[in-house]
Amino acid sequence: MSTSEFDALNRQHALPGKLAFGPGPGGLAVAVVNNSHASAMIALQGAHVMTWTPHGQQPVIWLSRAAAFAPGKSIRGGVPICWPWFGPHPSDAKLPGHGFARTVPWEVVESRSLRDDRTVLVLRLAETEATRKQWPHATPVEVEAHITVGTTLEMELVTHNNGSAPVTIGDALHTYFEVSDIREVKIHGLGGCPYLDKVDGGSRKQQQGPVTIGSEVDRVYLDSTADCLIEDPRWRRRIRVSKRGSRSSVVWNPWTEKAAKMGDFGTRGYLNMVCVESTNAAEDVVNIGPGGEHRLWVRYAVEPLS
Numbered sequence: 001m002s003t004s005e006f007d008a009l010n011r012q013h014a015l016p017g018k019l020a021f022g023p024g025p026g027g028l029a030v031a032v033v034n035n036s037h038a039s040a041m042i043a044l045q046g047a048h049v050m051t052w053t054p055h056g057q058q059p060v061i062w063l064s065r066a067a068a069f070a071p072g073k074s075i076r077g078g079v080p081i082c083w084p085w086f087g088p089h090p091s092d093a094k095l096p097g098h099g100f101a102r103t104v105p106w107e108v109v110e111s112r113s114l115r116d117d118r119t120v121l122v123l124r125l126a127e128t129e130a131t132r133k134q135w136p137h138a139t140p141v142e143v144e145a146h147i148t149v150g151t152t153l154e155m156e157l158v159t160h161n162n163g164s165a166p167v168t169i170g171d172a173l174h175t176y177f178e179v180s181d182i183r184e185v186k187i188h189g190l191g192g193c194p195y196l197d198k199v200d201g202g203s204r205k206q207q208q209g210p211v212t213i214g215s216e217v218d219r220v221y222l223d224s225t226a227d228c229l230i231e232d233p234r235w236r237r238r239i240r241v242s243k244r245g246s247r248s249s250v251v252w253n254p255w256t257e258k259a260a261k262m263g264d265f266g267t268r269g270y271l272n273m274v275c276v277e278s279t280n281a282a283e284d285v286v287n288i289g290p291g292g293e294h295r296l297w298v299r300y301a302v303e304p305l306s
């Protein structure tokens with residue numbers, strides 16, 4: 001983005017002292033938020049929340065120190081938006097995993113400060129010839145990301161079916177949370193849920209008690225609508241993941257080998273992260289009727305461990 005484009009963007013959407021746009025890592029255009037509650041950085045590519053840190057807290061969102069930042073390249077960490085499919089494309093392995101939304105530019109459509117000083121930023125992805133090539137379908141669809149930065153982080157992914165035919169999407173907020181040491185963390189809220197274990201051929205199992213991680217974990221929890229709690233004893237906190245409009249959750253940590261193969265995790269990055277993803281994936285994809293919409297909403301909150 002050129003200086004004059006940043007100037008135009010700031011003239012239209014900057015919030016003095018709270019929100020400004022400029023070049024970020026790798027020259028990617030970013031929105032930088034700093035209000036009385038928290039700081040955050042959001043790449044316009046993919047409407048990708050890269051960082052969110054409530055003042056006085058350790059970072060809540062993990063961003064790999066070895067992440068690559070380049071146009072069209074997915075960013076390792078933050079909150080990747082998976083849309084309009086989750087995971088591998090259902091029929092064409094040549095198409096990007098987790099859809100194209102996270103690697104294309106989104107347009108800023110609104111910014112505002114709320115009365116409680118939280119900062120709202122709304123971005124929209126309108127379809128293009130390039131996206132239609134990857135996702136040919138009869139009905140015009142667009143998606144918006146509503147991001148609210150405060151002592152909590154709220155995100156809502158709104159898919160609008162603007163046409164006269166139904167459309168099916170998979171979507172997710174593929175959030176990387178920062179933890180002190182994954183080996184000490186417990187994830188509550190999924191006990192009793194059935195899950196597909198992608199580390200064991202996708203076999204269907206049932207979660208017993210909290211999730212603990214001591215090797216590669218990649219699980220799609222079905223019928224999971226309750227809050228998840230990421231309990232971090234060393235940082236004496238837990239991160240509450242609340243959601244609406246999502247019927248499945250994914251827990252993922254690549255552990256050593258997979259992280260090394262991916263190349264953008266850094267040497268020990270996997271020890272300080274866990275993905276708890278709010279998704280509509282696998283058998284939980286979403287059908288949106290003509291003129292309808294689907295909302296996937298999350299709220300992340302940090303709570304002290306008594």
Ligand code: TA6
Pocket residue numbers: 074080087097098174198218250252275277
């Ligand atoms: O959500 C878990 C997962 O599907 C893993 O299987 C792994 O592929 C991860 O997403 C990261 O995918 P990415 O395309 O961002 O490298």
